[in-house]
Amino acid sequence: MDVGGVEREYRKRRKLPRAYLLLLGAVMLNALLQTGRLQSGRDHGGLQIWASGATALLVVAAAVRATLEQYRAHTRVTAVGITAQWPLRSHTWAWHEVYDIRVQPSPRGSGRLAPQWLTHLYDMEGRRFRLPHLDDWQLDDPFAEVSALCLAAAPYRSLAWERRPQVEERIVRRAAGRKAWTWAAYSTLAVLFAMYAVDLWQVAVGRPEHPFLLLVCVPLAFFGVFGTGLQRYWTARPPRSLAQQP
Template sequence: MDESGVEREYRKRRKLPQAYLLLVGVVMLNGLIQTGRLQLGHDSSLRIWTSGAVALLMVAALVRIVLEQYRAYTRVTAAGITVQGPVRSRTWAWHEVYDIRVQPSPRGSGRMAPQWLAYLYDMEGRRFRLPHLDDWQLDDPYAEVSALCLAAAPHRSLTWERRPHVEEGILRRAVGRKAWTWAAYGTLVVLFAMFLVDLWQIAFGRPEHPFLLFLWVPLASFGVLGAVLQRYWTARPPRSIAQQP
């Protein structure tokens, strides 16, 4: 940090909790076991392609976790903020930054995930995660972000005041994220139901339709659920979104 207090960099400085690593290991091991046992009709080539795709997704998720921990960082200078993600980086000049906010993690809290995350909002209301600016790496992310905004004020041509049109964009995008997240949860329920249907077909010797049950039905459910929830919550925003700082 320089004398002005705005020059700073946030990187991983604490190890991941053992409970988090254990959970990731258990999930991936179970996924690999289930993939090996996966039965989709009598098409062996379909089983091979499905197993390979699932294994590839798991490897990609593991690589992303590693890169996010050891490659990602947030750098703040008098010119703006640079975010290095797992793969690419992006820089915002201070006049492009609308606000920096600490908000509850959408993935949970406690030992399995950070409870509070810092986000950068641009002038169009889009939200971007600031890596390692959270309560896993910092004792008090609220105090850190408050000090950061105060130190950055002299380098901005704008104040940190709220602007109604930007707040409207932030709310609209928050509704969209929540709608499609819950649509994904609903799709998992539908996928489990299709698994039960597939077992019933096998047990009673019915014709099997793996692509219909495990691909087209879940995809259609995801699209319908997401569209319906987004339309409903746009008219009546959930309290958890409407009351966010």
């Protein structure tokens, strides 16, 4: 990394925290045990086989993504612009396409199990993109690094680093949409657990079972309807926390 100039590349330079690796291993081990339990059960119904295969696939996908995130993902900065290489795809922005670069708190950061501070690039349409390895896990002070980066990139931009009301409004609207679908996902998990309890109750009392309807159709329908409604509401009336975000 050329500290004095704009040419920089951010890659993994520190090992993952042990607590993160232990948690990831515990989650994967539990998923594999649950898959084995489903496979060895007496009732090999279609739903059990489907759930077993889906669980195994998710475990493999999570392991592959975590590996690629550490060893393939990176952020490269040149006089032409910024390139973000994520686990499977990449994107390059010319400097005139970059609206702002901001260090923001991670929604799931705990300091040990995930970074507390992440760096995001905002384009002129208010879209947000995470810049890999520009966080407090890989950098001692991501705020100072981003400030130095913006200062070094200023001569290559045709625009000043200043807030624009129209772009800020787009950013808030998109943040409201992300928040709405995140809450919809959390709520859908609660609905899924509730439907699982209903399914167990039907088995206990000897009533006809409808596992596909309860465990697939109902949660998916709830996710779509609740997420759409919440997005429309929060887009029209953004929460105060979004309007005051850094």
